[in-house]
Amino acid sequence: MGDVTIRTTADATPPADIDMSADLAGVVFPDPVFTASGCAAAGRELASYNDLSGIGGVVTKSIQLQPRSGRATPRMAETPSGMLNSIGLQGPGIDAFLDKDLRWLDDNNVRAVVSIAGGSVDDFGKLAARLRGQPVSLIEVNISCPNVEDRGQVFACDPGASAAVVAAVRRNAPSGVPVFAKLSPDVTDIVEIARACVNAGANGLSLINTTLGIVVDTTTMRPVLAGVTGGLSGPAIRPLALRCVWQVHAAMPQVPLMGIGGIRTGLDALEFFLAGATAVQVGTVIFNDPSAPSRISGELRAALAARGIDRLADVVGLAHRPPAPVVPEEPDPPGDDVAAPLLPRAVSFEEASS
Ligand code: RRO
Numbered sequence: 001m002g003d004v005t006i007r008t009t010a011d012a013t014p015p016a017d018i019d020m021s022a023d024l025a026g027v028v029f030p031d032p033v034f035t036a037s038g039c040a041a042a043g044r045e046l047a048s049y050n051d052l053s054g055i056g057g058v059v060t061k062s063i064q065l066q067p068r069s070g071r072a073t074p075r076m077a078e079t080p081s082g083m084l085n086s087i088g089l090q091g092p093g094i095d096a097f098l099d100k101d102l103r104w105l106d107d108n109n110v111r112a113v114v115s116i117a118g119g120s121v122d123d124f125g126k127l128a129a130r131l132r133g134q135p136v137s138l139i140e141v142n143i144s145c146p147n148v149e150d151r152g153q154v155f156a157c158d159p160g161a162s163a164a165v166v167a168a169v170r171r172n173a174p175s176g177v178p179v180f181a182k183l184s185p186d187v188t189d190i191v192e193i194a195r196a197c198v199n200a201g202a203n204g205l206s207l208i209n210t211t212l213g214i215v216v217d218t219t220t221m222r223p224v225l226a227g228v229t230g231g232l233s234g235p236a237i238r239p240l241a242l243r244c245v246w247q248v249h250a251a252m253p254q255v256p257l258m259g260i261g262g263i264r265t266g267l268d269a270l271e272f273f274l275a276g277a278t279a280v281q282v283g284t285v286i287f288n289d290p291s292a293p294s295r296i297s298g299e300l301r302a303a304l305a306a307r308g309i310d311r312l313a314d315v316v317g318l319a320h321r322p323p324a325p326v327v328p329e330e331p332d333p334p335g336d337d338v339a340a341p342l343l344p345r346a347v348s349f350e351e352a353s354s
Contacts, residue, residue: 019311020300025180027137032300032312038062039282058105060101063116064118068090075227077230082262082284086227086229113139114140143181163199178204204255210230233283242261266303270304274315274319
């Protein structure tokens with residue numbers, strides 16, 4: 001985190017150029033906004049709404065070794081400020097994905113972050129090996145899908161299981177391609193899981209996947225989703241996601257984080273950078289605004305300009321700096337009948353650090 005002068009919106013002159021680049025474990029992306037896995041398929045459907053080569057990249061729907069049709073319907077339900085999904089890892093399987101989806105992304109100069117998911121450590125290792133020689137910018141290891149048959153397959157709930165998957169992926173993945181583990185908020189101590197992943201070779205972390213929820217239909221008096229439980233996403237989980245980013249950044253400030261959870265605007269994204277994210281992913285918002293990735297990138301740029309900041313990297317983790325200390329007001333001279341102030345005087349950040 002460099003020295004940053006924060007100007008007020010009133011006196012800010014937008015700099016001509018803002019460096020929006022995000023360095024994710026040595027791979028530099030020109031823009032920090034990515035689509036979140038599962039909300040943009042493999043990107044094609046969003047191409048007419050966004051300049052996909054201008055955003056950070058597309059994070060694909062998690063891909064598995066075999067094609068899979070997913071869970072029974074209904075698979076989606078609305079919730080207050082959010083959405084519940086129980087898709088169940090629907091997808092074409094790695095062969096069709098490489099032939100069609102990854103090729104399309106490459107042909108269209110879209111940076112591909114390939115999300116992989118498996119039912120065993122071995123599956124993950126095999127998937128990582130299949131990505132060798134492919135046009136992949138980053139691999140996201142989805143160890144946190146909430147919609148699996150067996151909760152034991154939510155590897156991200158256990159540090160040992162998380163580490164085993166990450167180590168298998170790192171061993172088999174193309175060297176030079178960063179491996180990020182995507183974690184679940186449904187754990188007691190997310191820092192413990194994050195540490196296990198990093199110690200096993202993860203180059204960064206994606207925080208967070210959806211959190212497990214239920215919606216009940218009061219007419220049928222049954223759960224709305226055929227799968228009963230589903231993953232909650234959208235603005236309802238933004239403070240939860242921010243808390244996870246905050247805690248992991250505080251514990252391991254050198255580890256690059258992708259912040260994910262309920263981002264709808266550039267200012268929402270800025271919150272994540274201030275909490276410690278190096279990049280962000282936007283997902284649920286795409287369902288009601290397919291142009292959200294490009295829009296949010298533009299809004300973030302404008303928000304930085306309005307604050308007189310010309311390098312996004314300078315704000316990463318900035319909210320962790322100590323609050324400006326307060327010093328007591330000088331006591332009033334004796335005999336003065338003006339009442340002593342009740343509140344201490346705030347000093348500026350510059351004054352406090354000089
Ligand atoms: O497919 C899904 O049901 C799903 C996945 Br893989 C995931 O990682 N997160 C989620 O909310 N749904």
